[in-house]
Amino acid sequence: MSSEIIEVEASAAASGNAATARFRESGKTTAVETSTERVSLLANEVLSAVYDTVRRHEVTYAEFNALKAWLIQVGEDGEWPLFLDVWVEHVIEEVATGNREGSKGTIEGPYFVPDAPTLATPGTLPMRDDEPGTPLLLRGSVTGTDGTPLAGAHVEIWHADDDGLYSQFAPGLPEWNLRGIIVADEHGHYEINTIQPAPYQIPTGGSCGNLITAAGWHAWRPAHLHLKISAPGRQLLTAQLYFEGDSHLSNDVASAVKPELVLKPLPTADGTGRHVTYNFVLDPA
Template sequence: MTPTEQATAAASGAAATDRFRQSGKTAAVQADQARVNELASALVKAANDIILEKKVTYPEFNALKAWLIKVGEDGEWPLFLDVWLEHSVEEVATEHRDGNKGSIEGPYYIPDSPSQQTGKGAPAKISQRPDEKGTRLLFQGQVRGTDGKALPNAKIELWHADEDGFYSQFAPNLPEWNLRGTFIADEEGHFAIDTIQPAPYQIPTDGACGQLIAAAGWHAWRPAHLHLKVSAPGHELLTAQLYFPGDEHNDDDIASAVKPELILDPQDASDGHGKEVNYDFVLDPVSEETPEHLRA
């Protein structure tokens, strides 16, 4: 049985919820009472304004209650928040940057993936099945600071979906670290990673989020993308998604995460096997104002 046949929204949602609980991100935010009051009051007011403006009925209100309960039962709060809200949080978090702006993390990040050394002309192959489907992709570039200097031994974490649109550890029958890896750049910040080009995919549609998508007449597609976290001592952590030209959902990504500067330019590989792409990362230095979660 294939991952496509077995994967369900409830299973992947439960896995995403469990991973979030284990991530340490659930620790209480150090916010004073005035800030909590400001945010909570604004959220409640916005919801009430919608009810009054749109003349929400009791049947609609009760349908919302039932749907919110189902979101929790399906474990899809990470999916819902990451798809529809995280792009705005990410924009606020990185609006000060002079280097790469980055993109959302999404719900499927797993830390501590297998680590390998890499460098210019010395590609490291990401963990994958011997018969992994898809077009080979050599992803290479350099990590620098905003001052233009190379960042030696920068860390590049890469993860992405397979050609069927599934992530390891969130769908059955996939090896634990399939298409996930950590890569340490050379002394000049160069890296080269041998992977495959992922395919576009739909977010899970058999759970609460899919129910909303169907009811609203939306589509559930995300364009093909690579996920990355790039870090170096003394510099801000960069979280990014990189996209491929020509994807029909670059302009209407359900997660609203595509930015023009994040679209790659793949070319035919010089060795005649698949594609290759060059993409450099520029990291901002840590400052006194840098939030803790952005410190590498």
Template sequence: MTTTDHHIEFPPSAAGSGNAATMSFQERQKVTAQADPARVDLLATAVLTAVHDIVRRHEVSYAEYDALKAWMIQVGEDGEWPLFLDVWVEHAVEEVANAAREGSKGSIEGPYYVPGAPSLGAEGALPMREDEQGTPLLFHGLVRNVGGDPLPGATVDIWHADNDGYYAQFAPGIPEWNLRGVFITGPDGSFSIRTIQPAPYQIPTDGSCGALIRAAGWHAWRPAHLHLKVSAPGHLPVTTQLYFAGGEHVNSDIAQATKPELILSPVAVDSGAEVRYDFVLDPQ
């Protein structure tokens, strides 16, 4: 990730970003349903059995075990468990959770969602700085049901990184709701959003997740993407990400969250770029 001096006074750290993500997640999880002991037993036993199998099959040494233990402790100290789980685990959970959907494909939420973004009507511009960098993007479309009927009053909650790969509320020097907003579809189910096209970015690499990436010889890049939560009364909400055709890392996303159905193909216009994408919601 690069840093533009007039955007950010100093680079955000993995620990700073990770702790913010941890606090945001914990705030949203204050009220939780009681776990079913039978499911806890089933899943915990399955995870531990898989770990035991890996240890035996690959003859894990005590030095490797101690390195893993130290790394896991450091992940907690860095506040990076949300980042680790969202990057390397969430895509599989999302696939299972949405396997039966007929409508729009889902994708991972990631660690940087914040509820309560400003409500901006059926059309408008996301909050942004006067000198916001990036190609202007007009993103518009419809929200409809699986039968093709438009859904007026549907909610389109959108957020994304800036041109330097940073998210508001998870990096210093960025206004609180920068590039975050909620749109409510009009009578015809339409929405129209003016924003900027985000850039690819690296996940934070100066903490524990970065140590794993370097040790394994992986890359740390996510392709440019828009995050969205789309919902309407009487319908199943969908959380997804939309990517850009031909963009870097679309075929090698570290989070393994891209899908062919989620690729946008913007067209160039005088003001920058324009793209349409319609969302289809399943009935509850």
């Protein structure tokens, strides 16, 4: 095995673990106001689903102990955010945004970092001088569901590089590589120059990878851009945009693909890159 492969594998494992520290720093760990009745209801229903599974499939003591050992290891690996964001968040997002009229969104995932550099439009994301990958121009408008252009809307974008790695989660990348907040102009237009990200596997070196291997699943996500679109008086839209033709669109390990989120980029006139237009519509707050 070459040293390059060893380094990429180490980086992916670190990405899973780093998400736990990030989550603790995020402020999202604050206790939520939930009644004892609701806690009891939710806990009982989850446990009932577990009992049903045990009875239906006659789960053995050996399998029960394997589960115990695995759950302990998920915590020790720092992979609870990874596990929950990959296998549970898509349903939470579906319920949370089910009544929206504006653009579809999808899961945030574990690799968002707040306070990225702010750029005027047209903007180029921070990247290395020799950043590998096909140049990509993403542009469009941000409007409300009533059609109002949202001047000054924030289009925040973060994505993996051409090796499928995220800055601040994989070592060796500049702090804000391929992360930035583009401020839309007075007409609500935005324009972002970046590179097309690569598909990547979620970290396979820890407990989540062990589950994938044991179950005979795969770890791939289709290539995607992560976005958060925000404007005063509008609901925050958290989204991902995918690319037509990606072989993992129909079998995303995180179940986060929706047909409305698939881009169809065209080659640029000079043939060196690709460009695509995507318009965001935000619901009222």
